[in-house]
Amino acid sequence: MNVNRRKFLVLAAGVPLAVAGTYAFFRDPARAGSRDFGVPLFIPGGSGPFGVLEPKDALKFTAELGAFPLAGGKTTPFMWYRTSHRGMDYLNPILKVKTGQRLRITLANALDEGTIIHWHGLHLPGKMDGHPRDTIGPGKEYRYDFTVGNRGGTYWYHTHAHHLTASQAYSGLASFFLVEDDDEAALSKALDLQLGVTDLPLVIQDKRLNAAGEFVYVPNPMESMMGYLGDTILANLTPTPFAEIGTRLYRFRLLNGSNARIYKLAFVKGGRPLPYHVIGTDGGLLDKPYQVTEAFLAPGERLDVLLDAGSLAVGDEVFLRSLAFDPLEGGSMMGGMMGRMSNARLPSGAIFDVMKLKVTQRAGAARPMPARLSRIVPIDTKNAAVRKVDIEMARMRWLINGETYREDAYPIEVRRNTVEVWEIRNADHSMAHPMHMHGFQFQVLSRHNSPAQVRSLGVHGNGRAAGDLGWKDTVLVWPGETVRLAVDFSHDFDGDQVYVFHCHNLEHEDSDMMVNMRVRA
Numbered sequence: 001m002n003v004n005r006r007k008f009l010v011l012a013a014g015v016p017l018a019v020a021g022t023y024a025f026f027r028d029p030a031r032a033g034s035r036d037f038g039v040p041l042f043i044p045g046g047s048g049p050f051g052v053l054e055p056k057d058a059l060k061f062t063a064e065l066g067a068f069p070l071a072g073g074k075t076t077p078f079m080w081y082r083t084s085h086r087g088m089d090y091l092n093p094i095l096k097v098k099t100g101q102r103l104r105i106t107l108a109n110a111l112d113e114g115t116i117i118h119w120h121g122l123h124l125p126g127k128m129d130g131h132p133r134d135t136i137g138p139g140k141e142y143r144y145d146f147t148v149g150n151r152g153g154t155y156w157y158h159t160h161a162h163h164l165t166a167s168q169a170y171s172g173l174a175s176f177f178l179v180e181d182d183d184e185a186a187l188s189k190a191l192d193l194q195l196g197v198t199d200l201p202l203v204i205q206d207k208r209l210n211a212a213g214e215f216v217y218v219p220n221p222m223e224s225m226m227g228y229l230g231d232t233i234l235a236n237l238t239p240t241p242f243a244e245i246g247t248r249l250y251r252f253r254l255l256n257g258s259n260a261r262i263y264k265l266a267f268v269k270g271g272r273p274l275p276y277h278v279i280g281t282d283g284g285l286l287d288k289p290y291q292v293t294e295a296f297l298a299p300g301e302r303l304d305v306l307l308d309a310g311s312l313a314v315g316d317e318v319f320l321r322s323l324a325f326d327p328l329e330g331g332s333m334m335g336g337m338m339g340r341m342s343n344a345r346l347p348s349g350a351i352f353d354v355m356k357l358k359v360t361q362r363a364g365a366a367r368p369m370p371a372r373l374s375r376i377v378p379i380d381t382k383n384a385a386v387r388k389v390d391i392e393m394a395r396m397r398w399l400i401n402g403e404t405y406r407e408d409a410y411p412i413e414v415r416r417n418t419v420e421v422w423e424i425r426n427a428d429h430s431m432a433h434p435m436h437m438h439g440f441q442f443q444v445l446s447r448h449n450s451p452a453q454v455r456s457l458g459v460h461g462n463g464r465a466a467g468d469l470g471w472k473d474t475v476l477v478w479p480g481e482t483v484r485l486a487v488d489f490s491h492d493f494d495g496d497q498v499y500v501f502h503c504h505n506l507e508h509e510d511s512d513m514m515v516n517m518r519v520r521a
């Protein structure tokens, strides 16, 4: 990792400053950061970094190393996907597509190491999914051509480079993938939501910065095993951000884009958590809004929420806060050492603010939240086979059913057009693992033996929290817990399909907490 890092910095030094100068919104000295949430939140839109791109033509995504302007006039070495479309230039564009739309994207690797893109949450043939064995070398290209069959919702795309996912995602290779369908359109209309104004994609990440303001990724062996935590919290790459809001409803599409940190998210005003509504999870809208005051969000997961600022007054301030929780790493010998050996100054489970919302204007009469958002048809598990998936650590490695990743091994084989119930059991002496399945969305059936802090949120049947409802592709499994899922392996693709099932703690993934999952035709 030290070698990579050195290479990274040397290369970055050669990047022309023109790139940084192009995007002035980060560099305005009046917007320079302070510790009291005085930096305007970067809200994506238009072109440029994280611009919203609705693809009409084939795209070429060049993965490359650049220098990204952060708040305070500093730049950090940053890996991004650069593309242009109809005369506009984009870095890590937020892709916005409609259900049923065909996408053609050629990935060109201009890095000096391998890379590949995974379309997180999308139901695609194995060859289009970004399997780590499809990692391409420097100078090579990979052609994606697929039709988006998913429901509307907040998906994302990111690097899945074999053994380099953690460092590359940390360095920037990720963005949103928004899918629109009739339910989404109806919701936007009913609540008068506008992307980038009252409907805000918000990626939350934790980084370590050096004195020059550059991202630092240098995990020690313990951090490679447990996960790399940062001590600077960024929302849309903005440290200590604020956003001005009016007295109306807002939608936040929350994405945990962190390598390893879990958040327990609340909107807090004057020390009191405000109620908010979960309206969507990984695979799109829920059947109806579910009121909560806090929700866990693990790496890879999305949580679509509505915050009603209609009862707030001009001058009020609300903090999006990660509440304190027990990371439950104490039961593990490794976990006990984690706190002592990690260089992170902000331990897992610590309380901190992510963002400040300042109410600065009155808005018109509130529109009522729709009673119905979508239809969630439960997967029929009557004839489903039960598959046990055990997670544990042995000989200092995280294992899935006793296995670590081997490219030519298929520990999980399922038959196309069958339904399975997976019982994922995490060992008592373990840590929380966000388990992610490629290729298929699943439904969480139940949580058993959950720790108290999870059980107290599990009020939506069978121990499930609001964030477990609807369609999911990533589920957090706590130490000692058993989480049951229903998966329908139906698909319309030709032949056998190979995906991976892995932990989305990216240091765990890169240390091979991952197995192939073959769907036999």
Ligand SMILES: [Cu+2]
Binding pocket: 398, 432, 433, 434, 503, 504, 505, 508, 509, 513
């Ligand atoms: Cu893990």
